[in-house]
Amino acid sequence: MDYVTMLLPPMLKGWTVTLQLFFMTLVLAMPIGILMGIARLSPIKPLAWFMEFYVWLFRGTPLLLQLLFIYFGLMTVGLRMERFSAALLAFVLNYSAYLAEIFRSGIQSIDQGQYEAAEVLGLSRRQTMSKIILPQVYKRVLPPIGNEVINLVKDSALIYVLAIAELLRVAKTAVMRDGTFAGFIMAAAFYLLMTAVVQQFFKWLESRFDYYR
Amino acid sequence: MYMLQALDIHKRFDHLEVLKGVSLQVNKGEVISIIGPSGSGKSTFLRCLNRLEKIDKGFIEIEGEVMAENDAHGRARYVDEKDVARLRRKMGMVFQNFNLFPHKSVIQNLTLAPTLVQQVDQGEAETVARQLLEKVGLSHKADNYPFELSGGQQQRVAIARALAMNPDILCFDEPTSALDPELTGEVLRVIHDLALERRTMIVVTHEIGFAREVSDRVIFMDDGLIVEQGSPEEVLTNPQQERTKSFLGTVLSAW
Numbered sequence: 001m002d003y004v005t006m007l008l009p010p011m012l013k014g015w016t017v018t019l020q021l022f023f024m025t026l027v028l029a030m031p032i033g034i035l036m037g038i039a040r041l042s043p044i045k046p047l048a049w050f051m052e053f054y055v056w057l058f059r060g061t062p063l064l065l066q067l068l069f070i071y072f073g074l075m076t077v078g079l080r081m082e083r084f085s086a087a088l089l090a091f092v093l094n095y096s097a098y099l100a101e102i103f104r105s106g107i108q109s110i111d112q113g114q115y116e117a118a119e120v121l122g123l124s125r126r127q128t129m130s131k132i133i134l135p136q137v138y139k140r141v142l143p144p145i146g147n148e149v150i151n152l153v154k155d156s157a158l159i160y161v162l163a164i165a166e167l168l169r170v171a172k173t174a175v176m177r178d179g180t181f182a183g184f185i186m187a188a189a190f191y192l193l194m195t196a197v198v199q200q201f202f203k204w205l206e207s208r209f210d211y212y213r
Numbered sequence: 214m215y216m217l218q219a220l221d222i223h224k225r226f227d228h229l230e231v232l233k234g235v236s237l238q239v240n241k242g243e244v245i246s247i248i249g250p251s252g253s254g255k256s257t258f259l260r261c262l263n264r265l266e267k268i269d270k271g272f273i274e275i276e277g278e279v280m281a282e283n284d285a286h287g288r289a290r291y292v293d294e295k296d297v298a299r300l301r302r303k304m305g306m307v308f309q310n311f312n313l314f315p316h317k318s319v320i321q322n323l324t325l326a327p328t329l330v331q332q333v334d335q336g337e338a339e340t341v342a343r344q345l346l347e348k349v350g351l352s353h354k355a356d357n358y359p360f361e362l363s364g365g366q367q368q369r370v371a372i373a374r375a376l377a378m379n380p381d382i383l384c385f386d387e388p389t390s391a392l393d394p395e396l397t398g399e400v401l402r403v404i405h406d407l408a409l410e411r412r413t414m415i416v417v418t419h420e421i422g423f424a425r426e427v428s429d430r431v432i433f434m435d436d437g438l439i440v441e442q443g444s445p446e447e448v449l450t451n452p453q454q455e456r457t458k459s460f461l462g463t464v465l466s467a468w
Contacts (some may be wrong), residue, residue, distance in 0.1 A: 030237070108246050111312075113381045114312060114314065116265055116306075116309065116312060117306075117312035117313075120265065120304070120375075121325070121326035121378060122301065122307040122326060122330040122378065124332075125329075127329055131325065131329065132314055135316050136315065139316070151316045212359070213315065213358075213360040
């Protein structure tokens with residue numbers, strides 16, 4: 001028990017780094033993902049193609065590789081980024097791609113009749129998107145988004161390769177140093193706590209959208 | 214002046230020629246029913262009138278203003294987007310599948326477009342919406358959501374929603390085809406009431422009895438063309454064309 005209380009402060013510190021990455025990625029990747037999802041369906045073909053290429057690139061390579069590439073790769077061409085910024089950039093680029101796909105499929109799942117009804121009522125394209133289509137998309141994409149957010153909690157551990165002192169790295173250091181497994185168990189507890197909160201949050205969100213079908 | 218004039222409308226989807234030169238002139242206050250077998254092009258024709266489908270060739274004029282006409286190569290060209298939008302707003306549309314906005318309550322379905330498009334203020338839009346709901350017999354459902362309503366009720370809301378934009382011409386695309394038989398009556402009654410108000414309406418329908426009762430003119434379409442038109446008496450009781458007779462034969466014997 002004493003060991004746990006001793007380990008707790010550094011773990012909490014690592015945890016705040018994990019949380020920072022988590023929230024900043026979400027706040028940035030969510031709107032970018034929505035815009036990219038819309039762009040993927042744009043009648044402007046080059047834009048749609050570019051988005052398709054982008055999604056292929058970032059879904060088609062390991063996030064770990066992207067992390068290394070952005071930090072070390074850019075360093076070799078003289079672009080030196082701060083570790084955390086590099087990690088955040090990789091995460092935002094990667095998660096935007098996944099979210100874009102979710103929003104794209106969500107938008108496409110809305111019945112054509114909704115567009116037509118908005119059209120004959122005289123709504124502009126922008127109004128149709130913001131007032132009619134997207135509000136319905138949000139409800140439909142909640143479950144897959146919930147999945148992605150849970151993945152994000154766990155993927156955050158990957159940034160340990162950039163020697164950033166996030167939760168898992170702190171745990172690993174302690175395990176190596178003290179020869180006991182307790183650090184890993186505590187880390188697992190932190191992750192489970194985070195995913196539990198995310199899961200409950202999405203359950204609540206989904207219930208908020210229950211008022212219509 | 215015609216409320217709406219469509220001349221020699223041609224439309225093809227890939228290799229399928231759906232409309233092969235259809236013309237229609239609609240007078241103010243006239244109620245027109247378009248009947249015909251499925252695949253005859255009647256719904257497509259209706260959708261062409263308010264540009265839900267773009268025509269390939271032909272001429273469309275609404276209240277004396279051109280919306281589309283042929284260029285030198287005989288291909289239809291629409292006037293600029295702003296004018297098209299303005300002209301389209303003179304027409305209301307009721308769909309087979311209602312297409313209510315599921316995330317909006319009944320009253321919000323009615324007030325959305327007036328407030329967004331016509332900049333009517335919210336309070337006024339709601340007053341008008343409540344009057345319209347009263348008219349279609351659904352005042353008590355104002356705060357419900359579409360999924361809580363029966364098909365017939367949803368379609369009546371859709372009619373009220375179209376009316377909320379105060380259109381000069383109201384188009385119905387098979388308004389009862391998605392309904393259970395016992396629910397068609399309530400919708401047809403509402404359309405019937407609108408006909409009594411001398412609203413200009415174009416109704417694509419399978420309901421021959423209804424067409425007979427409400428229409429000033431019945432149009433029979435088959436294979437992308439108008440085969441026969443005239444008063445309900447002329448077309449439905451004493452059809453001249455073989456194709457009209459055989460269509461009415463199959464439809465009426467199915468009753």
